[in-house]
Amino acid sequence: MSTPKRYLITAALPYANGLKHIGHLAGAYLPADVYNRFLKAQLKEVVFVCGSDEHGTAIPIQAKKEGTTAQAIIDKYHPIIEQNFRTLGIEFDIYHRTSSELHHTTAQEFFTKLHTDGKLITKTTEQYFDEEANTFLADRYIQGTCPNCGYEHAYGDQCEKCGTSLSPELLINPVSTLSGKTPIKKETSHWYLPLNEHEAFLQDWILNTHGADWRANVVGQCKSWIDGGLQPRAVTRDLDWGVQVPVKDAVGKVLYVWFDAPIGYISATKQWALNTGKDWQPYWNDADTQLVHFIGKDNIVFHAIIFPVMLKLHGNILPSFVTSNEFMNLEGDKMSTSRNWKLEMEDYINDFVNKENGGAAMADALRYYLTAIAPETKDSEFTWKGFQDAVNNELVAVFGNYVNRTFVLMHKLCKGKVPPLHTAVLTDADEQFIQAIAQTTQKVTSLLEQFKFRDAQFEVIDLARKGNKYMQEKEPWIVAKTLAENPAAQQVIDNCLHLCLQSCANLAILINPFLPHTAKQMLYMMKVVEKMLEWKNAGTIRLLKVGYSLREPQLLFRKIDDEEITYQIQKLHAMSEAAKAASTPPPAEEQAPNYAPVKPEIVFDDFAKIDLRVGTIVAAEKVKKADKLLQLTVDMGFETRTIVSGIALHFTPEQVVGQQVTVVTNLAPRTMRGIESAGMILMAENADGTLVFVQPAQATAAGSTVS
RNA sequence: CGCGAGGUAGAGCAGCGGUAGCUCGUCGGGCUCAUAACCCGAAGGUCAUAGGUUCGAACCCUAUCCUCGCAACCA
Numbered sequence: 001m002s003t004p005k006r007y008l009i010t011a012a013l014p015y016a017n018g019l020k021h022i023g024h025l026a027g028a029y030l031p032a033d034v035y036n037r038f039l040k041a042q043l044k045e046v047v048f049v050c051g052s053d054e055h056g057t058a059i060p061i062q063a064k065k066e067g068t069t070a071q072a073i074i075d076k077y078h079p080i081i082e083q084n085f086r087t088l089g090i091e092f093d094i095y096h097r098t099s100s101e102l103h104h105t106t107a108q109e110f111f112t113k114l115h116t117d118g119k120l121i122t123k124t125t126e127q128y129f130d131e132e133a134n135t136f137l138a139d140r141y142i143q144g145t146c147p148n149c150g151y152e153h154a155y156g157d158q159c160e161k162c163g164t165s166l167s168p169e170l171l172i173n174p175v176s177t178l179s180g181k182t183p184i185k186k187e188t189s190h191w192y193l194p195l196n197e198h199e200a201f202l203q204d205w206i207l208n209t210h211g212a213d214w215r216a217n218v219v220g221q222c223k224s225w226i227d228g229g230l231q232p233r234a235v236t237r238d239l240d241w242g243v244q245v246p247v248k249d250a251v252g253k254v255l256y257v258w259f260d261a262p263i264g265y266i267s268a269t270k271q272w273a274l275n276t277g278k279d280w281q282p283y284w285n286d287a288d289t290q291l292v293h294f295i296g297k298d299n300i301v302f303h304a305i306i307f308p309v310m311l312k313l314h315g316n317i318l319p320s321f322v323t324s325n326e327f328m329n330l331e332g333d334k335m336s337t338s339r340n341w342k343l344e345m346e347d348y349i350n351d352f353v354n355k356e357n358g359g360a361a362m363a364d365a366l367r368y369y370l371t372a373i374a375p376e377t378k379d380s381e382f383t384w385k386g387f388q389d390a391v392n393n394e395l396v397a398v399f400g401n402y403v404n405r406t407f408v409l410m411h412k413l414c415k416g417k418v419p420p421l422h423t424a425v426l427t428d429a430d431e432q433f434i435q436a437i438a439q440t441t442q443k444v445t446s447l448l449e450q451f452k453f454r455d456a457q458f459e460v461i462d463l464a465r466k467g468n469k470y471m472q473e474k475e476p477w478i479v480a481k482t483l484a485e486n487p488a489a490q491q492v493i494d495n496c497l498h499l500c501l502q503s504c505a506n507l508a509i510l511i512n513p514f515l516p517h518t519a520k521q522m523l524y525m526m527k528v529v530e531k532m533l534e535w536k537n538a539g540t541i542r543l544l545k546v547g548y549s550l551r552e553p554q555l556l557f558r559k560i561d562d563e564e565i566t567y568q569i570q571k572l573h574a575m576s577e578a579a580k581a582a583s584t585p586p587p588a589e590e591q592a593p594n595y596a597p598v599k600p601e602i603v604f605d606d607f608a609k610i611d612l613r614v615g616t617i618v619a620a621e622k623v624k625k626a627d628k629l630l631q632l633t634v635d636m637g638f639e640t641r642t643i644v645s646g647i648a649l650h651f652t653p654e655q656v657v658g659q660q661v662t663v664v665t666n667l668a669p670r671t672m673r674g675i676e677s678a679g680m681i682l683m684a685e686n687a688d689g690t691l692v693f694v695q696p697a698q699a700t701a702a703g704s705t706v707s
Numbered sequence: 708c709g710c711g712a713g714g715u716a717g718a719g720c721a722g723c724g725g726u727a728g729c730u731c732g733u734c735g736g737g738c739u740c741a742u743a744a745c746c747c748g749a750a751g752g753u754c755a756u757a758g759g760u761u762c763g764a765a766c767c768c769u770a771u772c773c774u775c776g777c778a779a780c781c782a
Contacts, residue, residue, distance in 0.1 A: 027782030296782025
């Protein structure tokens with residue numbers, strides 16, 4: 001492909017009904033930001049747009065539940081989300097919002113053009129209507145009995161019990177979840193986008209044109225959809241929240257959120273143009289523009305199938321790349337808003353960036369880890385231990401330390417100035433290191449052009465690794481000891497530090513798209529201006545002037561302590577617990593306490609068979625791939641044994657260590673999740689399901705019998 | 708059910724027809740300029756399972772199992 005004249009980068013519009021978590025960040029916004037910075041460093045003409053998606057049924061429903069207005073909800077989240085992005089260094093050229101006047105008119109114009117060109121079809125159907133709430137009901141807001149399994153609280157789109165896909169008409173005794181009343185059927189007509197008419201185009205465009213240069217997950221997903229046959233898709237709905245359908249009789253109808261949201265990229269571009277005095281038109285109409293979408297895998301169909309059809313019908317350019325990541329899990333489980341199993345950007349910012357020992361360096365630390373584990377080809381997993389390891393052993397130990405020792409040595413052995421390069425005494429090691437700098441630049445450039453962010457970032461760190469190795473082999477601190485009898489050795493020292501310093505300057509350029517704050521701090525240390533970060537400067541060793549005096553080094557990153565990650569893991573579990581408690585309302589007060597029936601009578605000998613003893617938990621860890629299990633190491637006095645206990649939802653490992661417990665010592669061993677459990681811990685269970693240890697009232701020797 | 712993506716050393720991943728590789732962790736040694744950092748070396752894998760194609764398969768084909776997505780919230 002020839003070099004495009006300009007680039008337009010989009011990152012999926014975040015839905016403004018709540019805070020966004022690091023999965024969102026890693027999936028779309030961070031890679032988009034890296035790509036944007038990479039292109040900007042090459043002085044390309046590029047615009048990076050994003051904004052809040054503020055329509056759809058979920059927001060007004062949420063407003064109703066919270067006793068507020070839809071407007072209040074989006075006004076609350078829009079600025080926070082934008083600020084979170086900014087704090088983490090996501091540098092949008094514009095962060096727009098779909099509730100803006102400009103967006104409404106843009107989306108309406110878009111619809112009108114398709115409508116008047118006869119590209120849309122209309123259909124009349126009967127839909128459920130809630131008379132009390134005076135609204136048509138989305139599938140999700142209708143409950144009824146599942147025709148398949150008889151479950152009484154199946155939703156209009158799916159039965160959660162048996163998993164069957166449903167449509168509202170199939171439900172027996174449908175009930176509106178808004179009013180609790182039985183909805184009536186009411187006729188309504190809507191506009192549809194006849195995707196089926198564009199199958200041939202999509203087939204050719206995706207499979208033939210982009211079959212090779214798009215990621216497998218995107219192509220595969222699209223192929224699946226196309227092969228399955230495309231259906232006309234409704235582009236309007238009956239709702240009072242959203243972009244009004246610009247047709248005379250279309251009262252109470254708005255554009256369906258999936259139709260209006262991607263148009264948000266266009267309106268954002270227009271707003272950017274207004275703000276900067278530029279022209280937005282070429283970005284959407286000129287074939288010399290490269291349009292790149294960054295999204296998560298749930299969004300593939302909208303960006304690779306539906307939106308391209310819309311753009312084609314409207315006469316716009318098509319995306320050159322639709323780059324989708326898979327999902328990022330967190331500590332062994334999917335991230336979930338409803339279960340509160342997530343790390344929000346806001347939380348990370350409060351706990352790390354806004355702390356005294358944090359700052360933008362901690363924003364870069366998160367960026368580093370998220371890129372290092374980016375789910376580019378398959379789902380990946382964020383763990384706090386992994387975060388700590390990556391920061392401490394790679395960022396701090398390899399990159400930060402290399403820069404630091406280079407500067408310290410330069411101050412000690414070269415009087416704080418960039419030493420000259422004595423070409424007459426260059427060694428093979430010197431030459432190889434010079435080459436490595438050039439090669440790394442090429443590799444990083446090529447990988448970024450292919451959207452391989454993880455590999456690209458690795459190459460940058462790897463150059464620091466090579467630098468460490470180079471320095472170790474040259475050992476200028478040893479050479480310095482021979483200066484008294486051999487003053488010419490200073491040339492060897494000069495060459496080493498000259499190259500190390502030049503490599504640091506290169507590192508600043510190459511790390512800049514990934515860790516922009518770090519790059520700036522390095523500029524400060526080198527006393528050079530931001531212009532040095534231009535990508536074309538990378539790969540050479542002529543970045544720092546000989547004789548130029550540089551500042552004292554500052555540490556680029558700090559280490560993450562064990563306590564910090566322990567705290568985060570505990571917090572994660574606590575938040576999740578709180579969400580669980582909130583979603584399962586405690587049994588109603590008026591209900592009689594529900595005591596378990598008393599079991600049949602036994603004789604003393606039956607009881608005597610059970611060997612109960614006091615043990616002390618000396619170690620505990622969560623069993624992988626099991627929500628409820630903790631693997632406990634229990635000191636029984638006469639021996640230490642492993643017991644797997646289903647208490648992980650109630651206690652963190654840290655909470656149980658040191659606890660004395662009552663153990664059924666002679667229970668037959670049982671293997672759970674591959675771990676043999678030798679015994680059982682006695683727990684008392686409250687009516688609300690919370691668990692309490694059955695333990696001696698005073699500390700008792702481990703191994704004491706209980707009878 | 709179906710379709711898509713994935714299942715490779717303790718962890719995270721690369722390789723996608725020709726002697727199993729990288730980072731981290733572990734173990735051993737070296738160095739000391741550096742944020743108890745750095746360098747060197749070692750151990751560790753029947754490449755999900757079972758068949759097949761091939762001179763040769765982690766890689767291609769077939770079947771099966773598991774995870775995630777399409778399909779609440781949701782990148």
